[in-house]
Amino acid sequence: MTVLVTGGAGYIGSHMVWELLDAGETVVVLDRLSTGFEWAVAPEAKLVLGDVADRDLVGRIIRDNNVDAIIHFAGSIVVPESVADPLGYYENNTCKTRTLIETAVREGVPHFIFSSTAAVYGGAGLEPVREDARLAPESPYGLSKLMSEWMLRDAGLAHDIRYTALRYFNVAGADPKGRTGQSTPGATHLIKVACETALGKRPFMQVFGTDYPTPDGTCMRDYIHVSDLAAAHRLALQRLRAGGKSLVANCGYSHGYSVLEVIDSVRRAFGHDFDVRMGDRRPGDAAAVVANSELARMELGWTPQRDDLDLIVNDALAWERILTTKNSVRN
Numbered sequence: 508m509t510v511l512v513t514g515g516a517g518y519i520g521s522h523m524v525w526e527l528l529d530a531g532e533t534v535v536v537l538d539r540l541s542t543g544f545e546w547a548v549a550p551e552a553k554l555v556l557g558d559v560a561d562r563d564l565v566g567r568i569i570r571d572n573n574v575d576a577i578i579h580f581a582g583s584i585v586v587p588e589s590v591a592d593p594l595g596y597y598e599n600n601t602c603k604t605r606t607l608i609e610t611a612v613r614e615g616v617p618h619f620i621f622s623s624t625a626a627v628y629g630g631a632g633l634e635p636v637r638e639d640a641r642l643a644p645e646s647p648y649g650l651s652k653l654m655s656e657w658m659l660r661d662a663g664l665a666h667d668i669r670y671t672a673l674r675y676f677n678v679a680g681a682d683p684k685g686r687t688g689q690s691t692p693g694a695t696h697l698i699k700v701a702c703e704t705a706l707g708k709r710p711f712m713q714v715f716g717t718d719y720p721t722p723d724g725t726c727m728r729d730y731i732h733v734s735d736l737a738a739a740h741r742l743a744l745q746r747l748r749a750g751g752k753s754l755v756a757n758c759g760y761s762h763g764y765s766v767l768e769v770i771d772s773v774r775r776a777f778g779h780d781f782d783v784r785m786g787d788r789r790p791g792d793a794a795a796v797v798a799n800s801e802l803a804r805m806e807l808g809w810t811p812q813r814d815d816l817d818l819i820v821n822d823a824l825a826w827e828r829i830l831t832t833k834n835s836v837r838n
């Protein structure tokens with residue numbers, strides 16, 4: 508049996524591939540390398556270059572490798588970009604996922620794991636959000652993912668396919684063994700931006716808004732270590748293979764950190780101060796987004812191993828240093 512990982516050359520996908528290989532699985536990666544990197548794919552995995560909506564190619568991969576599960580990461584993930592190009596996002600995230608599900612059903616693949624997002628909830632409050640909270644995506648990105656969840660739900664009712672959709676909160680950090688990490692240039696995510704600033708790759712960084720209704724006035728997020736997220740997917744796979752029912756579950760740690768707390772953690776990891784400027788709010792940011800993750804813990808037996816902001820930041824900073832060396836060797 509083989510696991511097909513789409514988007515396996517990307518940030519979360521490349522961690523997933525290592526997680527599966529470490530557990531003794533056979534892995535095929537399908538990636539068109541639009542944002543991912545060939546070097547990010549573990550050498551023990553087979554890499555196929557191509558598109559998830561290429562029915563013939565995906566059908567062949569499934570048959571040739573005896574694929575029994577698809578873990579689908581491929582997609583576009585930049586919220587403001589989705590506002591500027593909604594149809595592009597619906598095409599890439601929703602339409603292509605529809606085609607991939609259709610191919611999975613046609614080829615008789617029984618298990619499907621889908622990367623969803625906390626963006627399906629819209630603006631949450633300080634209270635941890637449960638899966639049955641109101642679904643009100645505020646961006647085409649969030650809606651493109653929610654529509655995919657719904658397609659999976661309906662396909663699961665009509666066909667012989669069971670799925671798990673995991674709604675990610677703020678994924679950060681890097682492989683503790685330094686094998687992969689977040690490598691996309693021009694990243695906008697807080698921990699990556701702060702690490703880049705600490706290492707002098709950016710002259711300064713900004714705190715987007717200091718007047719939010721939170722304890723220190725800056726936004727709060729539930730940062731989850733990418734390795735714990737990959738572990739949740741591996742457990743979801745085990746559960747589906749054991750006959751578990753379809754499931755939609757949050758992946759976060761159930762507690763939030765403010766922007767200032769994150770920056771302090773990066774200062775501690777780096778050992779020196781760097782230029783941080785207080786700025787205006789970034790449009791579209793909710794004050795706080797924190798997961799209630801009881802369902803994942805209960806259903807998947809998920810016990811996070813790296814639930815510690817300093818650990819997440821240390822791994823992110825270590826990867827940022829590795830990336831600097833990689834890039835200077837390449838240039």
Ligand code: UDP
Nearest residue numbers: 695696697700713714715726728766789792
């Ligand atoms: N943020 C910030 N400065 C930055 C990047 C992010 O203050 O350079 C804040 C952002 O406003 C949000 C939080 O950090 O409140 C997390 O943002 P990120 O883009 O990492 O993830 P999001 O929650 O938007 O998906």
